[in-house]
Amino acid sequence: xxxxxxxxxxxxxxxxxxxxxxxxxxxxxxxxxxxxxxxxxxxxxxxxxxxxxxxxxxxxxxxxxxxxxxxxxxxxxxxxxxxxxxxxxxxxxxxxxxxxxxxxxxxxxxxxxxxxxxxxxxxxxxxxxxxxxxxxxxxxxxxxxxxxxxxxxxxxxxxxxxxxxxxxxxxxxxxxxxxxxxxxxxxxxxxxxxxxxxxxxxxxxxxxxxxxxxxxxxxxxxxxxxxxxxxxxxxxxxxxxxxxxxxxxxxxxxxxxxxxxxxxxxxxxxxxxxxxxxxxxxxxxxxxxxxxxxxxxxxxxxxxxxxxxxxxxxxxxxxxxxxxxxxxxxxxxxxxxxxxxxxxxxxxxxxxxxxxxxxxxxxxxxxxxxxxxxxxxxxxxxxxxxxxxxxxxxxxxxxxxxxxxxxxxxxxxxxxxxxxxxxxxxxxxxxxxxxxxxxxxxxxxxxxxx
Amino acid sequence: xxxxxxxxxxxxxxxxxxxxxxxxxxxxxxxxxxxxxxxxxxxxxxxxxxxxxxxxxxxxxxxxxxxxxxxxxxxxxxxxxxxxxxxxxxxxxxxxxxxxxxxxxxxxxxxxxxxxxxxxxxxxxxxxxxxxxxxxxxxxxxxxxxxxxxxxxxxxxxxxxxxxxxxxxxxxxxxxxxxxxxxxxxxxxxxxxxxxxxxxxxxxxxxxxxxxxxxxxxxxxxxxxxxxxxxxxxxxxxxxxxxxxxxxxxxxxxxxxxxxxxxxxxxxxxxxxxxxxxxxxxxxxxxxxxxxxxxxxxxxxxxxxxxxxxxxxxxxxxxxxxxxxxxxxxxxxxxxxxxxxxxxxxxxxxxxxxxxxxxxxxxxxxxxxxxxxxxxxxxxxxxxxxxxxxxxxxxxxxxxxxxxxxxxxxxxxxxxxxxxxxxxxxxxxxxxxxxxxxxxxxxxxxxxxxxxxxxxxxxxxxx
Numbered sequence: 001x002x003x004x005x006x007x008x009x010x011x012x013x014x015x016x017x018x019x020x021x022x023x024x025x026x027x028x029x030x031x032x033x034x035x036x037x038x039x040x041x042x043x044x045x046x047x048x049x050x051x052x053x054x055x056x057x058x059x060x061x062x063x064x065x066x067x068x069x070x071x072x073x074x075x076x077x078x079x080x081x082x083x084x085x086x087x088x089x090x091x092x093x094x095x096x097x098x099x100x101x102x103x104x105x106x107x108x109x110x111x112x113x114x115x116x117x118x119x120x121x122x123x124x125x126x127x128x129x130x131x132x133x134x135x136x137x138x139x140x141x142x143x144x145x146x147x148x149x150x151x152x153x154x155x156x157x158x159x160x161x162x163x164x165x166x167x168x169x170x171x172x173x174x175x176x177x178x179x180x181x182x183x184x185x186x187x188x189x190x191x192x193x194x195x196x197x198x199x200x201x202x203x204x205x206x207x208x209x210x211x212x213x214x215x216x217x218x219x220x221x222x223x224x225x226x227x228x229x230x231x232x233x234x235x236x237x238x239x240x241x242x243x244x245x246x247x248x249x250x251x252x253x254x255x256x257x258x259x260x261x262x263x264x265x266x267x268x269x270x271x272x273x274x275x276x277x278x279x280x281x282x283x284x285x286x287x288x289x290x291x292x293x294x295x296x297x298x299x300x301x302x303x304x305x306x307x308x309x310x311x312x313x314x315x316x317x318x319x320x321x322x323x324x325x326x327x328x329x330x331x332x333x334x335x336x337x338x339x340x341x342x343x344x345x346x347x348x349x350x351x352x353x354x355x356x357x358x359x360x361x362x363x364x365x366x367x368x369x370x371x372x373x374x375x376x377x378x379x380x381x382x383x384x385x386x387x388x389x390x391x392x393x394x395x396x397x398x399x400x401x402x403x404x405x406x407x408x409x410x411x412x413x414x415x416x417x418x419x420x421x422x423x424x425x426x427x428x429x430x431x432x433x434x435x436x437x438x439x440x441x442x443x444x445x446x447x448x449x450x
Numbered sequence: 451x452x453x454x455x456x457x458x459x460x461x462x463x464x465x466x467x468x469x470x471x472x473x474x475x476x477x478x479x480x481x482x483x484x485x486x487x488x489x490x491x492x493x494x495x496x497x498x499x500x501x502x503x504x505x506x507x508x509x510x511x512x513x514x515x516x517x518x519x520x521x522x523x524x525x526x527x528x529x530x531x532x533x534x535x536x537x538x539x540x541x542x543x544x545x546x547x548x549x550x551x552x553x554x555x556x557x558x559x560x561x562x563x564x565x566x567x568x569x570x571x572x573x574x575x576x577x578x579x580x581x582x583x584x585x586x587x588x589x590x591x592x593x594x595x596x597x598x599x600x601x602x603x604x605x606x607x608x609x610x611x612x613x614x615x616x617x618x619x620x621x622x623x624x625x626x627x628x629x630x631x632x633x634x635x636x637x638x639x640x641x642x643x644x645x646x647x648x649x650x651x652x653x654x655x656x657x658x659x660x661x662x663x664x665x666x667x668x669x670x671x672x673x674x675x676x677x678x679x680x681x682x683x684x685x686x687x688x689x690x691x692x693x694x695x696x697x698x699x700x701x702x703x704x705x706x707x708x709x710x711x712x713x714x715x716x717x718x719x720x721x722x723x724x725x726x727x728x729x730x731x732x733x734x735x736x737x738x739x740x741x742x743x744x745x746x747x748x749x750x751x752x753x754x755x756x757x758x759x760x761x762x763x764x765x766x767x768x769x770x771x772x773x774x775x776x777x778x779x780x781x782x783x784x785x786x787x788x789x790x791x792x793x794x795x796x797x798x799x800x801x802x803x804x805x806x807x808x809x810x811x812x813x814x815x816x817x818x819x820x821x822x823x824x825x826x827x828x829x830x831x832x833x834x835x836x837x838x839x840x841x842x843x844x845x846x847x848x849x850x851x852x853x854x855x856x857x858x859x860x861x862x863x864x865x866x867x868x869x870x871x872x873x874x875x876x877x878x879x880x881x882x883x884x885x886x887x888x889x890x891x892x893x894x895x896x897x898x899x900x901x902x903x904x905x906x907x908x909x910x911x912x913x
Contacts, residue, residue: 030488030510030512031512031532032510032511032512032525032526032528032532033483033509033510033511033528033529033530033531033532033536034488034509034510034512034532035495035507035508035509036488036491036492036510036512037488038488038492038493038496039487039488039489039490039492040489041489042489042492042493057457060548061465061548061585062458062461062463062464062465062586063464063465063467063468063493063494063547063548064489064493064548064586065461066461066463066465067464067467067468067493067497068493068497069460069461069854070460070853070854070856070857070872070874071496071497071500071874084460084857085459085460086459086460086461087457087458087459087460088457088458088461089456089457089458090457090458090461090463091587092587092588093585093587093588095587096552096587103456104456106455106456106457107457108457110454110455110456110457111455111457111459126486126487126518126548126549126552127548127549127552127587130518130519130549130552130553156487157487157488157489157490157549158513158514158515158517158518158549159514159515160514161488378505378686378688379688397496397499397500398495398496398499401499401503401505401686402505402686405681405685405687406685406686407685446681450681
């Protein structure tokens, strides 16, 4: 019975947050009666489901997939794409009595015969984990029988939250997918990198990929937005792992460093300065004077172009006050983007941030004025916005209605965001979107009528 | 068909706990607590937030592996107390989940214990609770919805009935009994049970209609005033901002009659009648000309009033809508993938206007009474739905389903009328109205427009 999640997943040596706590499982508990984020299944599904030529099968009752099917905003291009598909064994009362491993197997065989995918991910959930179903065994049998990788993901929700699920997904990739294939020589260049934790929300990957290729850097594998099984299988051939906006997947980068000797850096592509820094750090990692020179030049010309493009928005936005409430890495990476636009961040949410994240917030906070907001419950958020006279709230979808019902302008910067905000083009989108929202007449019209 | 493949591919079905959550969202000043892993609540909350575009007050007991194995009663108790202390709602609706049910724990016993503890503490006198068992591996959305309604009646109506009947204060205030039939008729109060397939606007229109006949409705649940999308006077709220009053629920047995609408609620007839002790009237749907006529006839009879002029006009408008649009439905094949209530009510209307109702895919086997209306009718998922649409000879012209079928319809290249739940890629569906005379006209106009556009597209391609 696979009830326990690997202890190792709770113990991330590169995570200062984790090392400072005596209780290492601190990251995973939620209090009864809270309005929490997702469970481990949610986290694992976010990481793995963008792999577009694999099937993703949730082994559990209908709610685990059925109640939320069709909601991911990860974009995908290419002929072999099952990214809009969701599958589940939908176990019922009979299955609980008689067991459902056989049903799961038959279901997967049916789907593989129908769709001919390059791999299958089986996600375990609470109920079959409790009744002791062995999805590892099912995966082993099917791998042999179907001749494609069938990967068990031990993502039962009671093990912990989204963050843990991210790690469980990383672990599944590391154990069952990465290093299982060698790439064709002709797709390798002198500078091969992987991105880890980039899910191609609203097509952001395509923007980052463009910026990389402008600098002559080859994106070998993207883990996992718009990825194919094959590209992840040969990702061990990269010279550098770039972890994007994901503390949880540092685990995967560290494991790849240990096994394949691939160094890793953590970067953000939010904002002009962050994107420039990321490009520079990538170039420096290859210790190649020619590449560094090229990137420097590119950055110079790109910066000029983008500065000119954001100028009209910046004029209006300079001095405007933002409250930023988002998770982990974005708590600092977006500050950089907002600074580029001349805006003043008055507070940033740090509930899900690590000590390292907090240090980086300080780096962007020349005067030490940014409030680190630990308690982001809606009432507290509204109070802070009013007390600090913020002009706009930038946050995730769950706070959208908190803001607009209180007649506070709002922009979604999490996975529901309407535009892509990363890389060079992204900062222009971000400036334009904030500018437009702040100029919407709707709040004033309602205030007068209210 | 679906039994042979052993897997749901692009599911149409949602679970019983989600159905129960929605009922509780139709209670005033409420929050919902799901007893399970944090994911159970989170998935539902995200879907509901996207569907309604409102803050959805759904919380979790956050069962972890210890609670799942050793028992979750302390999680449930702590969850309720934390919410009561933090948010202070009038009502907390509690659902179980697959996880909290699978080890066979007696959650109902915990619930009763908790109620006793709260009562003894004296600190929670303004808080009402209800619990419904919704193991996600058993049944579907409609069953959760139905069972939550029953739990509300069982929790509030039965106790209260005994109390109030003894004191008889309510009846005295109402002065109904002694003043003869005429007074009675002026003060008709009806408990009204509507299916979840009703949009918020359907709920509101039905309420207006009943009031126009002099009937005061107690809607159980009332998703019209709670989920219609309105800016509350107080701005942002941590609870629901409209919905059924618990006090009205307690007095449900003192009203005059029950009206139950919707195929999925048919099995409520007997228990609702028993609990309330009232005459109970059931309508499988109130859509289309024939069925809406029947419903108005019923309203005239129980209220002893004539149908108001505006509804007579709406009836004439629907007749005209049928005549005007029927050309676009001639020889057209419709495929519907929805829960049982929309399957029933939409096919009723489209059948009257002359479309071929070709394919129906639904979420349970409870469709026997609809068999004659469809050429193919089965339980299944969106993948099966897509296969049927593409099958030779079916030549589907219009698909009706929720957002989950959007991708399939687009890939096949057939127009889709998006209705039902969830609708996450549409906005304003709380304002759509698909029942009674006016709503039926809305439906045929919307469907005819889609067919018209598709037709124009084909003509252009052929040029």
